[in-house]
Amino acid sequence: MRAALAAVVALTVAGVSGCGDDTAAPAPGGGTDRVTGTVTVFAAASLTESFTRLGERFEAAHPGTTVTVNFAGSSALANQINQGAPADVFAAAAPKNMATVTDAGNGDGSPTTFARNRLVIAVPKGNPQRIAALADLARPGVKVAVCAEQVPCGAAARKALDAAQVDLTPVTLEQDVRGALAKLRLGEVDAALVYRTDARAAAGDVDGVEFPESAGAVNDYPIVVLADAPNPAGARAFVALVLSAQGRTVLTDAGFQAP
Known part of the structure; x- marks a missing residue:
């Protein structure tokens, strides 16, 4: 009887432990990433007004987050990223500057063109x-x-x-x-x-x-999540906002053309 009771207790504990693991570790790609903390975006200087507005909207949609944007020339930003500057997202004003980053293996996936400018x-x-x-x-x-x-x-x-x-x-x-x-x-x-x-x-x-x-002489603007992003969940969420209908409206209001 004592041996049987011990076996039942062991099975019960194992079952509870297993349920706890299933809850704490959702499958990758299941959409359960929670956006918190700071999202650092490196963006072309011509995106200043648009990305400032999108950063404010992102923070409103994700209370407790902070979007920090480094605005500068795309070539300078690409060099900073390749030299190890910590950033989550890169938005460039030309594919050439984006290629500087992705060719060095510093992009997570393929860049997406989100706007054009002339x-x-x-x-x-x-x-x-x-x-x-x-x-x-x-x-x-x-x-x-x-x-x-x-x-x-x-x-x-x-x-x-x-x-x-x-x-x-x-x-x-x-x-x-x-x-x-x-x-x-x-x-x-x-x-x-x-x-x-x-x-x-x-x-x-x-x-x-x-x-x-x-x-x-129209410039395409690509965006990508960076491979070593300190906040990958935040990076993906910010890129999703830029590519959304809401992001498109902000960009076209600023004078950008749709890709």
Whole structure:
């Protein structure tokens, strides 16, 4: 009797223990990841307004989380990630800069293009120099700010200028689109080649002049969860928000084109 009772007790304990394990360890991919803590996003400077808004929405949807975004030129961000900077998500302004990260094995899965952007000529409100085309930027005395060619806005500018056969000597080469726009807003230049989204965000100070060559220099924006993300659940949830209908609305409101 004593041996039988011991066997029953042993089986009961084993059964309880097994049930506890099933509850505590859901199957991978079962959608039970809980989003907590800080989500660190490295994002192209041209995403400042959009990702700031999306970060606020993410925090509202996940109480107790914090979204920290490092905005800079995509090439600089890619180098920081490859040098070991801790981040959960990378959103670049061009596939080339994303490839710098994924080719080094630092992306978790394949990047997804979530938006597109094109250039405009940003000028002071009222367009005092009467700039109407890329060729006007090469007029004597017109000072222009352009992004450096290693960053996406600079590569797009070079492609558009070549298509228009305009030989332009800018007075400054900036490391991101925000730097080029800042030169204009400070009155240091007469015009700047920036993204449509940046000109729209600064509409109180600048006008955006469209030009046809920009259609051949559209930049795709890819996003990816990073392989060594400190907060992988948060990273996946943030990327899901960017790719959602809500994310699409925020981006198109800012002037981005759908992919």
